Amino acid sequence: MTPPEPRACHTPQSSRGRILARVRAAVAGAPEAPEPARDHLASHAPGDPADLADLLHANLADYRAVVHRTDGPGLPALIARLLADHGARSVAVPDGLPDHWLGDADAERRTDEEPLTTRRLDETDAVVTGCALAIAETGTIVLDGGPGQGRRALSLIPDLHICVVRAPGQIVASVPQALPLLDPARPLTWISGPSATSDIELDRVEGVHGPRRLEAVLLTGAQR
């Protein structure tokens, strides 16, 4: 790693100038730090895409997400059933969500074209989104606000989150494989199971402030 070039010195009288001057003085005589070897593994998972979907499935389920699999033609019926099973009467619809995903659902659709207010979202039972990618090894789904994912508030406030992951296309094995595919300029939310806390006697309890129920749908095979 090569550190960036030093910038021109700013006013040393400022707090900024004094802090930076103290940092420089503190490390002036320190030995150069050795380069990170970065010889850790790029992945701990099997290479076969089918295995990756299984691993993602297992790890999501391990942290109490409910995982389903379907192909494109089966998706609208599955989403409709999940919404109905949870008694969801209204569903937030992020911009860019394929229309037919909610084609069979009875729940009232609330689109975000005219941005949904926080209060309105609080009165909305569910949200359906896609994702940017998923990480098999850790059971993680990453949202980046792209098409079909919406503003962060949409996937946060409603109590039921149904999240569709295209398999195998959107699944990577590991954290090191995920980062280069993500754009830090976008707002990123990494989700590994539903909201949880271990604050009471270190017992894990699902469901605090985020959606208490996460239904992950692995969309396999024919995707239309």
Added chain:
Amino acid sequence: MRRSTTPAHGAAPVHLGMPSFPRAAAEAVHDRTLRANLRHATHTIREKRAGAVAELDDWDRLREAGKRIKDHTLRHLDRYLEQLEEAVTGAGGAVHWAEDAAEANRIVTALVKQTGEREVVKVKSMATQEIGLNEALRAEGIAAYETDLAELIVQLGDDRPSHILVPAIHRNRGEIRDIFADRMGRWGRPAPEGLGDDPRELAEAARLHLREKFLRARVAVSGANFMVAETGTLVVVESEGNGRMCLTLPETLISVVGIEKTVPTWRDLEVFLQTLPRSSTAERMNPYTSMWTGTAAARARDGDGPRTFHLVLLDNGRTGVLADDVGRQALRCIRCSACLNVCPVYERAGGHAYGSVYPGPIGAILSPQLRGIGSDIDASLPYASSLCGACFEVCPVAIDIPEVLVHLRERVADRGGAGRRLEKAAVKAAGWLLDHPGALAAVERTASRTRALLPNRPPGAGAWTAERELPELPPEPFRDWWRKNRT
């Protein structure tokens, strides 16, 4: 009310009337509920952590990579901070620099006042606890609501945090029930009638209580686990979703972050996002991680996240730590709390005995460096350890805590009179704490360890070791005891 005060020179607060570690620890040991709670909690998490770590064949390499990335960053911290500032500013954020707690509190208070708001929601943040921000805001008529479940328990209970990750670890479910039932109504929505002590019910009560605060909040205050210099991205790792609420819904976000939280590149996160969750909550990944870069999200899409973002970079003694050849490794800490969970002294003494927001082994090396060894509590902290080395073994950034402890003991001993008195009391307390005949001998072994670590030290320089006749000791008695008793 947290009984703390900010000293005139603006460093971290020392809890008022805080006795030195030996006295506080002795009191804690008599508190049987506290000991039982702590023992249960630390033993549970300890085993889970070992399992989560064992899943990764390359753990040692990840640990080494984390250590080196942090060392490299610290060596060139000036340049990375400048780069970070440029990136955050370029993404629409404003960067402020705070030399000490008083300045940071002034900056945050002024920023909140500018918004015209009188309340803020807070994501759990060690840095804001360190500077006593809630108290400073309250003095200016601004209410700061903690939203992490454990922080809420601490805040409602007029209590102090006792663990980095689980600040209310000293409370059991019955006590938490009572606190919620008694106190929630004073701050907002009361606890449901007939609240029981099932953790599920308690979590639900917290959800309902805080929901209204999230929905109306216009200003949030957070810390951050990492700041990426290259991109200006901040990262908050959490479990409950209170972080997502605070980082997403308000119009103004103010993040107060220690300068040592910087990492150079986006790619560096691949190391820490693997080591932090497994070390802290023993999970493959924590439920939620949020990453944002300035106000890019709000500008790209109307209403996605805060429109105003302020980053307050906090020194508050860190540059002093950085100047110490041995002590600076403490700045690698990613606050996972694994060292607390394996520490036999922490388990018996409890977090409050450390007299600082940083308890356990990391607190024992960080507080005396951040605050200096002027007070009894800070001077006694380097002795709050048996030097068994378990903390070093689990540390995901390989901080040699025993080495730093020994180094700090020498600094205390060099103070002469008062230092010697504290040292004697602390050594005695530590031995007694460990509640085992081998324990005191183990403390004595400290001395030989000091010698081994510093073979070329001139006679007399390390007063603590040099003045002591070492008894003949059986080889590593404490380690044997520890191995037998560690689970």
